[in-house]
Amino acid sequence: MKLAIYGYGNIARGVESAVAQNPDMTLTAVFTRRDPASVKTRSGVCVYAASALDAHLDDIDVLIVCGGSATDLPVMTPMLVRKCCVVDSFDTHARIPEHFANVDEAARECGHVALISGGWDPGMFSLMRLYASVILPEGKDYTFWGRGVSQGHSDAVRRIDGVLDARQYTIPIPEALDAVRSGAMPALSTREKHRREVFVVAAEGADKAAIERAIVTMPNYFDEYDTTVHFISAEEMRRDHSELPHGGFVFRTGKTGFALEHSHTVEYRLTLDSNPEFTAGVLVALARAVHKMALRGDTGCKTVFDVAPADLSPLSGEELRAHML
Amino acid sequence: MKLAIYGYGNIARGVESAVAQNPDMTLTAVFTRRDPASVKTRSGVCVYAASALDAHLDDIDVLIVCGGSATDLPVMTPMLVRKCCVVDSFDTHARIPEHFANVDEAARECGHVALISGGWDPGMFSLMRLYASVILPEGKDYTFWGRGVSQGHSDAVRRIDGVLDARQYTIPIPEALDAVRSGAMPALSTREKHRREVFVVAAEGADKAAIERAIVTMPNYFDEYDTTVHFISAEEMRRDHSELPHGGFVFRTGKTGFALEHSHTVEYRLTLDSNPEFTAGVLVALARAVHKMALRGDTGCKTVFDVAPADLSPLSGEELRAHML
Numbered sequence: 001m002k003l004a005i006y007g008y009g010n011i012a013r014g015v016e017s018a019v020a021q022n023p024d025m026t027l028t029a030v031f032t033r034r035d036p037a038s039v040k041t042r043s044g045v046c047v048y049a050a051s052a053l054d055a056h057l058d059d060i061d062v063l064i065v066c067g068g069s070a071t072d073l074p075v076m077t078p079m080l081v082r083k084c085c086v087v088d089s090f091d092t093h094a095r096i097p098e099h100f101a102n103v104d105e106a107a108r109e110c111g112h113v114a115l116i117s118g119g120w121d122p123g124m125f126s127l128m129r130l131y132a133s134v135i136l137p138e139g140k141d142y143t144f145w146g147r148g149v150s151q152g153h154s155d156a157v158r159r160i161d162g163v164l165d166a167r168q169y170t171i172p173i174p175e176a177l178d179a180v181r182s183g184a185m186p187a188l189s190t191r192e193k194h195r196r197e198v199f200v201v202a203a204e205g206a207d208k209a210a211i212e213r214a215i216v217t218m219p220n221y222f223d224e225y226d227t228t229v230h231f232i233s234a235e236e237m238r239r240d241h242s243e244l245p246h247g248g249f250v251f252r253t254g255k256t257g258f259a260l261e262h263s264h265t266v267e268y269r270l271t272l273d274s275n276p277e278f279t280a281g282v283l284v285a286l287a288r289a290v291h292k293m294a295l296r297g298d299t300g301c302k303t304v305f306d307v308a309p310a311d312l313s314p315l316s317g318e319e320l321r322a323h324m325l
Numbered sequence: 326m327k328l329a330i331y332g333y334g335n336i337a338r339g340v341e342s343a344v345a346q347n348p349d350m351t352l353t354a355v356f357t358r359r360d361p362a363s364v365k366t367r368s369g370v371c372v373y374a375a376s377a378l379d380a381h382l383d384d385i386d387v388l389i390v391c392g393g394s395a396t397d398l399p400v401m402t403p404m405l406v407r408k409c410c411v412v413d414s415f416d417t418h419a420r421i422p423e424h425f426a427n428v429d430e431a432a433r434e435c436g437h438v439a440l441i442s443g444g445w446d447p448g449m450f451s452l453m454r455l456y457a458s459v460i461l462p463e464g465k466d467y468t469f470w471g472r473g474v475s476q477g478h479s480d481a482v483r484r485i486d487g488v489l490d491a492r493q494y495t496i497p498i499p500e501a502l503d504a505v506r507s508g509a510m511p512a513l514s515t516r517e518k519h520r521r522e523v524f525v526v527a528a529e530g531a532d533k534a535a536i537e538r539a540i541v542t543m544p545n546y547f548d549e550y551d552t553t554v555h556f557i558s559a560e561e562m563r564r565d566h567s568e569l570p571h572g573g574f575v576f577r578t579g580k581t582g583f584a585l586e587h588s589h590t591v592e593y594r595l596t597l598d599s600n601p602e603f604t605a606g607v608l609v610a611l612a613r614a615v616h617k618m619a620l621r622g623d624t625g626c627k628t629v630f631d632v633a634p635a636d637l638s639p640l641s642g643e644e645l646r647a648h649m650l
Contacts, residue, residue, distance in 0.1 A: 014581070017581060017582055017583045018581065020583075021462040021463050021581070022462060042583055043583075093650065096646055096647070096650055097643070097646055097647050100646055117650055122650045124456065124460075126649055126650045127456070127634055129649050130634050130635075130637070130638060130645065130649050131449065131452070131634065131637070133638070133649070134606075134610035134613075134637040134638050135449075135603065135606040135607050135610055136603075136606060137346040137347060137606075138346050181596075183596075243587075256339070256342060256343065256346070256598075256599060256602040256603065256605075256606060257342055257599065257602055258342045258345075258367055258368075261598075262568075262597075262598035262599040262602055263598050264595070264596065264597045264598060264599075264602075264603050265594075265595070265596040266593075266594070266595055267592070267593070267594040267595075267596075268591075268592070268593050268594075269590075269591075269592040269593075269594070270589070270590070270591055270592075271506075271508075271589065271590040271592075272587075272589045273581075273586075273587035273588050273589060274581060274582065274587040274589075277581040277582055277587055277589075278460065278461075278581065278589050280581075281459075281460040281461060281581060282460050285459040285460055288459075303645075303646060303650055304634070304650075305633065305634045305635040305638075305642070305645050305646070305649075305650070306633050306634075306635055306642070307633060307634075308630065308631050308632060308633045309452055309455050309456065309629070309630045309631075309632075310455075310630040310631055312455070312456070312459040313455060313458070313459050313630075317630070317631070318422070320455065320628075320630050321421055321422055321425055321628060321630070322421070322422050324451055324454050324455050324458070324630075325418065325421055325442055325447045325451045325628055325629075325630070
């Protein structure tokens with residue numbers, strides 16, 4: 001199957017390397033809104049202007065749309081699904097119903113399949129919440145994130161006066177994980193679930209105490225958490241904080257039995273060296289499923305909830321049953 | 326939807342209590358090959374002779390077949406799917422392709438849907454292996470079982486001369502779990518992955534040393550493991566070992582990036598107070614999916630790999646996207 005990428009950032013580079021691990025796929029093109037001559041791909045795949053997409057549709061079974069959720073994807077995905085099948089990683093949970101409706105309408109009109117909100121949260125974590133909730137209807141969910149870099153929180157710190165660079169790590173609190181794992185179904189406040197750690201490169205002569213105060217009291221981003229701030233050099237930032245690790249936990253604990261006398265804990269944990277590359281791995285598998293659905297004549301917008309797991313795999317049903325069931 | 330149960334053992338009782346947690350379901354009947362008058366259900370649902378099934382088909386959307394994998398299900402499931410839609414928990418991994426073929430043929434001939442091999446392994450663990458393998462094609466899987474009671478191993482010990490009762494626990498070795506979790510992709514021998522612990526009630530005057538020797542050297546069951554044997558009283562057995570806890574871990578560790586420079590670990594862990602009740606929770610959710618597939622006109626044999634997750638839930642697609650994605 002022939003994949004193409006629209007946009008060329010971290011996730012797109014992840015898709016580029018993921019395709020190399022999937023022998024049934026070829027990456028045929030990267031489309032960019034920048035000057036194509038200014039974009040050099042890692043794999044050497046051709047780069048075209050976004051405006052040239054129509055001329056290359058024969059080379060695309062599924063287009064992976066790699067844009068930001070705030071302003072790019074709400075416009076791009078409904079527009080692009082009019083041309084071909086698409087997958088995106090739209091991750092603004094509250095706006096998913098609206099995005100779904102827009103993409104679904106366009107996809108149905110043009111007879112294509114779209115899959116939105118692929119990745120790990122939304123994505124794999126959503127699947128884990130669903131599976132565990134149907135098995136244990138009398139129970140309680142917990143999601144923890146990290147240890148990992150939050151781009152939004154890092155950006156928020158960078159906007160503070162005197163801050164040259166910043167990296168924010170979200171860290172789940174071990175005591176909270178243990179309390180959940182025990183099946184005790186604790187009520188946990190925001191502060192009890194996660195703490196935040198910030199590494200800052202300050203401008204020469206900047207008021208570090210003022211910067212620290214501005215961080216730890218920042219509404220919505222930091223004020224409800226215990227936050228530790230470390231001032232480091234630009235060299236230390238480059239050396240120790242250039243990667244984008246992430247991960248997290250989904251738990252469900254529930255009770256079964258005629259008297260609810262038995263307790264069960266389901267735990268799903270991701271520990272990721274590279275958030276964009278793992279996300280890309282999910283998107284590429286979803287693209288395979290989208291292609292199979294399109295070949296069967298299906299149309300419209302889908303989410304991970306609509307994808308039969310077998311469609312994600314290059315193996316046949318027979319091979320899956322023999323080797324993986 | 327209307328569920329019925331065929332066979333009335335541990336898993337059937339689990340189904341009976343699980344239905345009570347799912348307001349969209351009603352349990353309409355239990356069918357037994359024993360004398361129905363001798364079977365008293367926990368919920369008071371009516372018990373009929375297995376031979377009376379045909380008279381009650383109007384009250385059954387999906388029949389959950391609760392029999393053993395060794396001799397019951399290979400005969401029962403193909404026979405029963407000729408009458409209505411069915412779900413079973415066939416768990417002999419090596420014979421799944423053969424069972425699938427038999428059930429599929431019968432299901433297609435009669436226009437019904439069957440789902441085989443539901444539960445947690447095969448079942449949820451299989452799903453976790455599939456999802457992780459498609460996201461991380463360059464990687465390695467590990468499955469650990471326990472701490473939990475293995476019925477097969479307990480039965481094997483009970484057959485030893487001088488043993489009145491026995492309970493065998495399979496226990497994953499913490500150092501092996503840590504080595505896998507680290508992403509080091511260790512090669513682990515059978516002995517390095519699990520140990521076994523056996524509790525035995527011996528007959529008065531029995532040769533305990535001989536019993537212990539017979540256990541730890543038993544081919545296939547114990548000889549490749551480090552096994553600890555404890556002799557206890559019948560009273561201690563009743564008090565401390567009357568439950569059927571189980572669980573386990575599925576891991577996949579994999580590498581991504583152009584130079585495979587990033588490592589990732591996916592871990593799925595179940596900690597279950599009651600193996601049959603958790604298994605029943607999975608079967609009941611799968612029965613819901615089977616019913617939806619049948620209503621859409623689908624036929625044939627399915628496994629967990631063929632079930633779109635949304636079909637497991639009583640919630641609408643809209644509700645799932647708004648609250649669970």
